[in-house]
Amino acid sequence: xxxxxxxxxxxxxxxxxxxxxxxxxxxxxDRGNDxxxxxxxxxxxxxxxxxPITQAEMNIEITEGIESAMPIAVVPFGFQxxxxxxxxxxxxxxxxxxxxxxxxxxDEQSMLSRPSTAEEVRFNEWQSLGQxxxxxxxxxxxxxxxxxxxxxxxxxxxxxxxGYRMVSPPPELRRTAHQISDIIFEKLTGNKGVFxxxxxxxxxxxxxxxxxxxxxxxADADGFNPQTIASSPEPLMSPAWSPDGRxxxxxxxxxxxxxxxxxxxxxxERQKVAEFPGINGxPAWSPDGxxxxxxxxxxxxxxxxxxxxSTRSLTKLTQSYSIDTEPxxxxxxxxxxxxxxxxxxxxxxxxxxxxxxxxxxxxxxDYNAGASFSPDGKNIAMVHGxxxxxxxxxxxxxxxxxxxxxxxxLDESPSFAPNSNLILYASRKGGTGYLSAVSIDGKMQQxxxxxxxxxxxxxxxx
Amino acid sequence: MDSQKRFVWPFIxxxxxxxxxFSLFALSxxxxxxxxxxxxxxxxxxxxxxxxxxxxADARPEKQDESRVEQQKAAEEKRxxxxxxxKAEAAKAAAEKAEAERAAAAEKASAQAEAERxxAAKAAAExxxxxKAKAVVEAAKAKAAAEKAAAEKAAEKAEAARAKAAAEKAAAxKAAAxKAAAEKAAAEKAEAARAKAAAEKAAVEKAAAEKAAAKKAEAARxKAAAEKAAAEKAAAEKAAAxKAEAERxxAAKAAAExxxxAKAKAAAEAARAAKAAAGENAKNAIQKKVNNSWIxxxxxxxxxxxxxxxxxxxxxxxxxEPVIIASSGDEIFDNSAVNxxxxxxxxxxxxxxxxxxxxxxxxxxxFEPRG
Numbered sequence: 087x088x089x090x091x092x093x094x095x096x097x098x099x100x101x102x103x104x105x106x107x108x109x110x111x112x113x114x115x116d117r118g119n120d121x122x123x124x125x126x127x128x129x130x131x132x133x134x135x136x137x138p139i140t141q142a143e144m145n146i147e148i149t150e151g152i153e154s155a156m157p158i159a160v161v162p163f164g165f166q167x168x169x170x171x172x173x174x175x176x177x178x179x180x181x182x183x184x185x186x187x188x189x190x191x192x193d194e195q196s197m198l199s200r201p202s203t204a205e206e207v208r209f210n211e212w213q214s215l216g217q218x219x220x221x222x223x224x225x226x227x228x229x230x231x232x233x234x235x236x237x238x239x240x241x242x243x244x245x246x247x248x249g250y251r252m253v254s255p256p257p258e259l260r261r262t263a264h265q266i267s268d269i270i271f272e273k274l275t276g277n278k279g280v281f282x283x284x285x286x287x288x289x290x291x292x293x294x295x296x297x298x299x300x301x302x303x304x305a306d307a308d309g310f311n312p313q314t315i316a317s318s319p320e321p322l323m324s325p326a327w328s329p330d331g332r333x334x335x336x337x338x339x340x341x342x343x344x345x346x347x348x349x350x351x352x353x354x355e356r357q358k359v360a361e362f363p364g365i366n367g368x369p370a371w372s373p374d375g376x377x378x379x380x381x382x383x384x385x386x387x388x389x390x391x392x393x394x395x396s397t398r399s400l401t402k403l404t405q406s407y408s409i410d411t412e413p414x415x416x417x418x419x420x421x422x423x424x425x426x427x428x429x430x431x432x433x434x435x436x437x438x439x440x441x442x443x444x445x446x447x448x449x450x451x452d453y454n455a456g457a458s459f460s461p462d463g464k465n466i467a468m469v470h471g472x473x474x475x476x477x478x479x480x481x482x483x484x485x486x487x488x489x490x491x492x493x494x495x496l497d498e499s500p501s502f503a504p505n506s507n508l509i510l511y512a513s514r515k516g517g518t519g520y521l522s523a524v525s526i527d528g529k530m531q532q533x534x535x536x537x538x539x540x541x542x543x544x545x546x547x548x
Numbered sequence: 549m550d551s552q553k554r555f556v557w558p559f560i561x562x563x564x565x566x567x568x569x570f571s572l573f574a575l576s577x578x579x580x581x582x583x584x585x586x587x588x589x590x591x592x593x594x595x596x597x598x599x600x601x602x603x604x605a606d607a608r609p610e611k612q613d614e615s616r617v618e619q620q621k622a623a624e625e626k627r628x629x630x631x632x633x634x635k636a637e638a639a640k641a642a643a644e645k646a647e648a649e650r651a652a653a654a655e656k657a658s659a660q661a662e663a664e665r666x667x668a669a670k671a672a673a674e675x676x677x678x679x680k681a682k683a684v685v686e687a688a689k690a691k692a693a694a695e696k697a698a699a700e701k702a703a704e705k706a707e708a709a710r711a712k713a714a715a716e717k718a719a720a721x722k723a724a725a726x727k728a729a730a731e732k733a734a735a736e737k738a739e740a741a742r743a744k745a746a747a748e749k750a751a752v753e754k755a756a757a758e759k760a761a762a763k764k765a766e767a768a769r770x771k772a773a774a775e776k777a778a779a780e781k782a783a784a785e786k787a788a789a790x791k792a793e794a795e796r797x798x799a800a801k802a803a804a805e806x807x808x809x810a811k812a813k814a815a816a817e818a819a820r821a822a823k824a825a826a827g828e829n830a831k832n833a834i835q836k837k838v839n840n841s842w843i844x845x846x847x848x849x850x851x852x853x854x855x856x857x858x859x860x861x862x863x864x865x866x867x868x869e870p871v872i873i874a875s876s877g878d879e880i881f882d883n884s885a886v887n888x889x890x891x892x893x894x895x896x897x898x899x900x901x902x903x904x905x906x907x908x909x910x911x912x913x914x915f916e917p918r919g
Contacts, residue, residue: 144911145855146835149918151842151888188846218843218887240883242890243869276847276880529846 155190158183158219164202167227173259182267182281187530192217212241231255238270248273278505283307286325286334287544302336309534328371331547335369335378370413379413379422390424403441412456417463425455434468450488456499460506467500467509478511480526491528501545510544826898833896842888844917845880852876854885854915862904864894885915
């Protein structure tokens with residue numbers, strides 16, 4: 087290819103003498119001599135230079151991949167001590183990671199070996215089982231405490247991803263196991279884990295002959311170790327965690343009329359903060375923990391008020407002939423989202439937390455209520471209803487687009503997890519209520535099963 | 549002459565241009581990388597980090613230290629006491645042992661004296677026995693000596709008679725030998741005369757035989773010469789025939805080769821096309837396998853792009869680690885891409901060596917999720 091212009095040149099140089107062959111470029115004057123020798127050289131040199139000097143490297147495009155949970159194997163932790171391990175840490179980590187929906191855990195029977203130190207790991211063995219990551223650990227009993235160490239390996243790279251050592255007293259072992267799950271989850275998915283948090287919810291049990299007992303319970307995020315913090319034959323509703331996680335505000339009908347109580351979890355003491363005539367409901371803590379937004383109907387119809395907990399002063403925020411309820415503060419404390427039917431049907435509105443200037447937020451569906459701000463302030467979760475089918479949806483505040491995440495038909499009480507990624511909510515199927523969690527992109531779903539009959543109104547600890 | 553001169557410069561410049569272009573062409577070849585052996589999968593020693601220990605745990609070890617020191621002191625004292633006790637006990641034991649040894653020695657001495665007495669008595673008895681025996685032996689010896697003297701005398705008499713008989717025999721033998729010798733000499737003389745006559749006869753016969761042989765040899769030589777000539781002629785003819793054959797075969801071979809080369813050219817064309825197809829197939833196979841091994845991270849969104857460069861062995865195994873040359877900005881997304889490539893090993897590279905070296909030895913992947 088590159089030689090052709092050279093040959094052409096050659097021919098021209100010699101042939102040009104004798105004949106009158108000429109092209110536009112390779113001109114000859116009347117005498118048959120070369121017109122411009124250098125012009126020819128330059129031209130050919132430039133043409134000749136299209137010889138490729140380096141070859142372009144091949145590139146293969148990968149555009150699909152598969153949407154699947156990441157295969158991970160959590161090996162039962164090794165134990166050194168007198169009696170057996172009181173808490174099976176490996177199995178708690180295994181359940182947490184598997185329940186999150188992001189990971190596909192390997193069952194113990196399929197494991198070919200059970201290493202507990204780095205030297206015992208054979209990477210090609212785990213590769214043959216198709217695992218991407220491996221978690222191993224050891225627990226050693228020492229002077230009444232437990233020394234725990236764990237390591238996570240990337241199976242295909244053959245390297246350690248992380249490794250930690252921690253000390254835990256016996257009563258904290260479950261919590262430590264959940265913390266281990268959090269650390270692993272955050273490193274491998276980029277999202278903060280919420281396994282070591284707690285949840286609060288209301289259960290309702292029938293006692294026969296039209297008697298029910300209502301309980302307010304706090305449990306670990308996996309439903310373990312539930313503790314009743316309040317119980318009453320009359321309904322309990324709307325539990326709300328304070329921002330520091332130490333107190334809970336809720337509505338109780340124990341005195342046959344609605345009252346809002348604030349209870350300190352560690353001591354069990356509580357204070358009644360509101361018992362106005364009419365409705366007292368939907369308490370929502372301000373981010374600084376000093377105020378509660380409430381719904382009160384003492385002035386005629388339900389409106390949103392803000393109660394200062396130290397001064398007990400009350401500020402009225404909304405003033406309308408419609409029902410305004412279910413306030414939720416933005417994480418910076420500057421705005422409040424609430425439900426109002428001033429447009430005819432329940433929809434979400436937003437206003438500054440000082441009151442006034444209400445603006446409508448939701449325009450799709452015939453029912454939008456139960457708003458909950460995400461801790462990072464970017465999204466609002468809500469109950470989105472259409473002709474009796476109620477589902478959990480999320481609105482992106484930047485784009486105002488609404489995504490429906492769940493399948494309904496009776497989903498309610500959405501509450502964001504502290505990592506702004508998971509949403510806890512209550513659902514009913516076949517007459518019983520249970521709790522579920524869904525990720526904000528709708529891809530991961532988990533169901534939390536409780537052995538009590540009806541579970542409602544969950545809230546995730548901050 | 550003039551025109552000749554005008555050719556020189558263009559010629560030189562044309563040559564220079566050719567040289568430049570050829571050198572560029574030569575430079576366009578990639579240098580072949582050395583093939584390194586596949587590294588064995590390493591298990592890297594884990595290094596562990598410690599998270600902060602809560603402050604309560606720190607206070608406890610100090611108190612433990614103090615009590616531990618006291619404990620150690622008490623233990624030391626106890627140990628010393630024990631040592632002293634042990635020493636006293638040892639001395640006592642040594643004294644007892646010496647006593648016992650002394651008693652044992654005395655017993656041994658008395659026993660020894662008893663034994664010596666008994667031995668002496670036994671020796672005396674034995675000696676009396678020996679004297680008795682000696683006397684008996686001497687009596688027997690005297691008797692034997694007398695008998696021996698009588699026997700010798702008888703033997704001497706017999707010897708004298710024998711010697712006489714022998715001398716007579718010898719004289720007779722000598723006379724007989726002399727006779728035999730005289731006869732042998734006469735016989736030898738007759739033999740010599742006979743042998744001489746036989747030798748003369750043999751010589752005459754030999755001369756005649758030699759003559760006949762010479763004649764025969766001549767005849768044989770002539771025959772051989774004639775045969776040689778004939779053989780040479782035959783050989784020459786054979787050579788000529790063989791040459792003709794060879795030429796014929798060469799011509800046939802040339803024709804066959806030409807046909808072959810034409811076939812080969814066609815085959816080469818086909819091979820080139822097949823190679824190109826094989827390259828495409830391999831590329832698609834690799835793409836498919838990596839796609840199936842890529843578990844998209846939850847954070848993967850359209851618009852993210854990550855480029856990874858890999859170097860492969862001819863078996864499709866990755867050498868070392870894939871290198872991220874353009875990150876997507878999300879570490880977890882990049883990790884998922886690297887994992888996908890490693891999980892898809894061995895990559896289905898083409899088997900053709902030349903094609904592999906050209907395109908598949910070192911190349912890049914671009915991970916870009918679409919929907």
